[in-house]
Amino acid sequence: MNTSTAHTDHYDPESSKIGMWLFLFTEMFLFGGLFLVYAVFRNKYSADFHHGAHELNAFIGTFNTVVLLISSMTVAMSITAIQKKNRKLAVNMIIITIVLALVFMLNKYFEWSYKFEYKLYPGSPVMMNLPQGEILFYGLYFMMTGLHALHVLIGIVLLVVNIFKIRSGKVHHERFSLLENSGLYWHLVDLIWIFLFPLLYLVT
């Protein structure tokens, strides 16, 4: 930009990291609002939530949990790799992460389309005829997993950007703030899923 050019180019990984964490805090509270809503309705309609969670496919949920946990490890490893100047391994680790993310999204797609096949989506007559607690449960299910899936997509875009930046040499062992912060973002996606998984699929 036209003013204070020298200053904007100033590279301070610590600042970026604190900034990223603050951003993650806002993400936590964004989902926190939904968890609060979940907690209130779960308390009010325990039996319906019990039944709703039973209907969800715990196998798909578990599978996706494992996928995300592994992807979290691979993205962490890519940071170690770039610190050890192993660019090739770093890129490969990111690619594995992206593949795992796509597997997660594919799974999600099948899970949702399975629901849609049974005409179970917000506003559908089938859903409106369910008991009140189950309407809310599925409403929360679609909203929470939907918002989470949106974050997965954003994470994938960030990781793709990182691949290009590593290849072009803009991200390297002395300047890997971007990769580190993308990694943090990816872990947050994982972290939210760790809470979503038992609340939506397991607690019966």
Place this chain on the structure above:
Amino acid sequence: MVNTSQENYLEYRGRFKGLMGWLTSTDHKRIGLMYMYAIMFFFIIAALLGLLMRIEKIAPGQTIMDAQTYNGVFTIHGIIMIFIIVIPGLAAVFGNFFLPIMIGAKDVAFPKLNLLSWYIYIAGAIMGILSQFIGGGAPDTGWTFYVPYSAESGTNVMFALLAAFVLGFSSILTGLNFIVTIHRLRAPGMTWFKMPLFPWSLYATAWIQVLATPIIGITLLMVIAERTLNIGFFDPALGGDPLLFQHLFWIYSHPAVYVMILPAMGVVTEIFPTFSQKPVFGYGAIAISSLAIALVGYFVWGHHMFTTGISYWSRWFFSFLTFIVAVPSAIKVFNWISTMYGGSIDLKPPLLYAISFIFLFMIGGFTGLTLGALATNVQTHDTTFVVAHFHYIIFGGMGFAFFAGIHYWFPKIYGRMYSNRLAYIAWGILFVGFNLLYFPLFVIGIQGMPRRYFDYLPQFQTGHVISSIGAFILVAGLVVMFYNLIYYRRKGEIASANPWKGVTLEWQIPSPPPLENFEEIPVIKDKPYTFDNKEEKASTGN
């Protein structure tokens, strides 16, 4: 002390000239001013809407607009005033301009992000205005968007919700930027407790912005989902709970009140020592009380819901904490007054505004306790008593602090001096007009005049007429003040670098400040507000 080797930020020509030079600038000073111009523009619109409401209420029955129009007018007045003006308000204008200078930095931590949040802010503001004109008519829910009405109203509520969401995002980014700036960019030697108090208040504010705003974001998304996707979190027919919306809404919107008032407190804290030529009294107490207000202020949201049927213990806790949160505010008031005590007081316009800030803020604060007490709340809830209370806090507090701040820093920002005489006149008109406008609303509120009604019983007419007259006087005062500031911005006498004999860092650099503020980053040795040996203090390196 004053160096002129660098171009000042107003004259600097970068890659682009003129307007583009401003719109693409990542300089925190230019961004601060761009916020100010935008806020002034929207303030004039919203103030005129407020005047229209007062004209409507000059007599019972329909005067100049019908009920539905009135609903739209008070909604957009609220949305503009709250989300577009006072929430960014002082933090975005004076925070952007003076935070880096006061902590001895060249800019904020993320200058590009700073510019981005201005654009997001403008986008949100434009959406808010557009919501008036497109779709099913102006939103009529009030700025609080209470469900179930906001989920059912046929008007263009969606757009207004999205606008509030976008504006919240801008607010988050500004807060994030300030926290990192304060953590990472303080000048060498400036420990936390050598930092001036305006940055302290901005720090507390920024944390609220980061930690509370996402809650309103998700809440507004849920209302949008309710309107578009039939996900009925708040619709009783689907098992939802309208009270849950109120909980979520106020979890953000009460802390938001502290987003408005904390920077205002920070500004007047800078003004009192300068015009008393005396160190601020109880530095530590003021700094810590900002954090205390931020923390406790997070847990008082339920006092907006006393009459909704929340549990007895819940009311008990929220009322108790409401009284607790008054304590740090009172500590600040005592400290400001003690700062003036025994000082060599110079009653210049900034100090006059700051003193009237204390007066109006205290009326607002005490009536806040009336509302925070469980018994009196039942009587005064949703009456014009509430309207008067929060206008005393928001306009009397935050607004007058803004006026104090602009009169204080005007010579630094523009390098020119406004007319003192006009400033005194404007202050007198504003102060009289303000009290005439809002004080009668306390009285008729206690007598039972509900808020947000476009009509009223004849017995309330005296109060309403006085209030409407006050509105015209207030607007006249605003006109004089704006004329004074806008005209003398270019035409005033050249101001010296330190016309008020202030000792914080912004007064150690030339007026207007050079492009990167400091030729050399200063090294801080003393506590802030050390007046006796101010010549040696915080040298700018030359």
Place this chain on the structure above:
Amino acid sequence: MDKKEKHITSYSLFAKVLVALLILTTISVLITEIHFGALSVAVALSVACVKVALVLVYFMHLKWENSFLRIMVAGVFLLFALVLVFTFIDYLLR
């Protein structure tokens, strides 16, 4: 600018953490088979909290960060817990 060199976490530590996370996932799935009744939410959430702590401390590097970030992360979780408590003072005691 920074005083200390950046800490480099070894691959094997990440692998160990992953194994621990997978074991915990298995535990939480198996636990639903045994019906704890009202306690099942608490148990499931406790396991989730341990998992989240592992992700925060090792994957997100908090173990090697300065105390400011660690305190803030803890503070954010505490703040959310308090918000929950205050909301439930209403809902549970109505």
